[in-house]
Amino acid sequence: MGEHDERLEPVVDPALLEHEEINNAARLDRSLALSAKDYVRIAQPRLESISEVAAV
Secondary structure (H helix, E strand, O other): OOOOOOOOOOEEOHHHHHOOEEEEOOOOOOOEEEEHHHHHHHHOOEEOOOOOOOOO
């Protein structure tokens, strides 16, 4: 449990990057918070729109 599969590509919705800080549940008992800018620099994710705005 908790191992990273190198074949999986990180994908991030650009809307997430509008937030200054993001959180990642790295484990069930621990999480990590870092700036969105640092996350993109470190993870180099593919940016894809994967969410939609909920109707009001």
